[in-house]
Amino acid sequence: MPYKVKVDRTLCIGAASCVAVAPNTFDLDNEGKAVIKKKDGTTTSDFVRYEDIADDETNIMNASKSCPVNAIIIIEVDEKGNEVKQVWPEA
Numbered sequence: 001m002p003y004k005v006k007v008d009r010t011l012c013i014g015a016a017s018c019v020a021v022a023p024n025t026f027d028l029d030n031e032g033k034a035v036i037k038k039k040d041g042t043t044t045s046d047f048v049r050y051e052d053i054a055d056d057e058t059n060i061m062n063a064s065k066s067c068p069v070n071a072i073i074i075i076e077v078d079e080k081g082n083e084v085k086q087v088w089p090e091a
């Protein structure tokens with residue numbers, strides 16, 4: 001199943017552990033909030049499909065688990081992009 005990931009900017013405190021764990025996926029912007037780096041060179045805090053990120057699933061999950069405020073949200077989606085279930089943070 002494919003996944004998508006986003007950063008909740010209202011929760012992010014700029015602790016940057018996500019950047020340390022998965023530097024190919026996460027970066028801090030000029031507001032000190034985490035953004036996701038896409039293969040096309042752009043960044044966003046909004047949902048990005050894993051296929052648009054130059055990193056592997058394990059790195060992205062480990063980075064999400066490293067966030068002290070659970071600001072990184074991972075959602076499983078189906079082939080059409082419909083949300084199946086939230087995989088991180090666990091309910």
Ligand code: SF4
Binds near residue numbers: 011012018067069072
């Ligand atoms: S680890 Fe969490 S709080 Fe720290 S920059 Fe990343 S998303 Fe923000």
